[in-house]
Amino acid sequence: MKTWREAYGETWLGDGDKVAAIDSWVRRTLCRHRELDALHAMQSVAPWSVETLARSVGAFGDAGQWLWCVTAVAILQELIFCAQDGGIDPAGVATDGDLQPDVEVLRAIRNVVLHPASQLAKGNKPPPMLRLISLLEADDDASVTELALRLPDDWSYLAERPIATYALRKVGSAGELFLQKMRLLEKRSPGLSR
Amino acid sequence: MSAAPALAVRDEIHGQWSGYWLEPGSSTPAVRPRYRPTGAILPRSGEVNANEFLCLDLVLVETPSSGFVWLPLSEAGRYTYAHSLGLLRREPGWRLAIWDAHGAVRVYEAETEESISQADVARLYGTEPAERARPDRPTVQLRLRAITR
Numbered sequence: 046m047k048t049w050r051e052a053y054g055e056t057w058l059g060d061g062d063k064v065a066a067i068d069s070w071v072r073r074t075l076c077r078h079r080e081l082d083a084l085h086a087m088q089s090v091a092p093w094s095v096e097t098l099a100r101s102v103g104a105f106g107d108a109g110q111w112l113w114c115v116t117a118v119a120i121l122q123e124l125i126f127c128a129q130d131g132g133i134d135p136a137g138v139a140t141d142g143d144l145q146p147d148v149e150v151l152r153a154i155r156n157v158v159l160h161p162a163s164q165l166a167k168g169n170k171p172p173p174m175l176r177l178i179s180l181l182e183a184d185d186d187a188s189v190t191e192l193a194l195r196l197p198d199d200w201s202y203l204a205e206r207p208i209a210t211y212a213l214r215k216v217g218s219a220g221e222l223f224l225q226k227m228r229l230l231e232k233r234s235p236g237l238s239r
Numbered sequence: 240m241s242a243a244p245a246l247a248v249r250d251e252i253h254g255q256w257s258g259y260w261l262e263p264g265s266s267t268p269a270v271r272p273r274y275r276p277t278g279a280i281l282p283r284s285g286e287v288n289a290n291e292f293l294c295l296d297l298v299l300v301e302t303p304s305s306g307f308v309w310l311p312l313s314e315a316g317r318y319t320y321a322h323s324l325g326l327l328r329r330e331p332g333w334r335l336a337i338w339d340a341h342g343a344v345r346v347y348e349a350e351t352e353e354s355i356s357q358a359d360v361a362r363l364y365g366t367e368p369a370e371r372a373r374p375d376r377p378t379v380q381l382r383l384r385a386i387t388r
Contacts, residue, residue, distance in 0.1 A: 046262070046264070046265075055328070142373070146300065146301070147319050149301075179301075179307075180301065182274065182275060183275070183299040184277070184321075185298070185299075185321050185322050185323075186260075186262075186277070186321040187260070187261075187262075187265075190275070191272075194274055214318075214319065214320075214321065215319060217324075218316075218319040221318050222318065
């Protein structure tokens, strides 16, 4: 099995240019919502930034703090994939056929870790954890599917490495596709790049 | 008059082989895992060589109307699965273990082959996988070779 640092380093989160490209796009997009000029995009425009969260995902994983690691992924995905509309729902290319399956999984993770008291079904929607378990059961990583078998007995098992690895893979996949479809590495503004 | 029944979609594709992906360095389980298969492949129509062959890489995907169904993996989905990401990076040692009804296991080493269009999926693999393949993205093919373990 790869170390956390190896797995992290293989994704866009471990690639400074890719992180900077997404970070810059999110900053500029958030500034547009508030009608701020491009100069603001170089400064702090929101409580979280892509660069900060990408680093946090790596650091929490290095420390074996898996639930915090997954939480950082959950915030990161919302910051990126909901930025276009400035709301809490995915928008733009995050909803197209390529990204939607990954983004849907990431939202299922978010609903579990960021809404921890939500444990009841709503209408015909199962509790967020049961929805996530069904997604985990369909994964191809044996450690993830084996954990999915234990989760129904104790939802706290979510705080284990296979979930962090799974979340990292999904945000890694969605981010790569996002970079490609938005052509962010081709059209970065020299003034905002490092 | 009752409404016409919705067309039922089977979760599997006719002729698919279901198994379990093994990451590099992991050992083959002594017995078939009790959870749902983590992988599946579909050999080409009329394939007779069971030791080395080209096939489609099938992945379990949630659909809005039919629950989880096996679909041919497209190039857009290669980052999202552990095995396809590893194969995309040319990591050696990714294997698919397939158990038969008698409990005997056969293990295949996998590597990525040239992707093909939906029309080629129909021609080489049949209409059912073609209908489940994405029309706008090339479909991934694998080459499997039987190994001892």
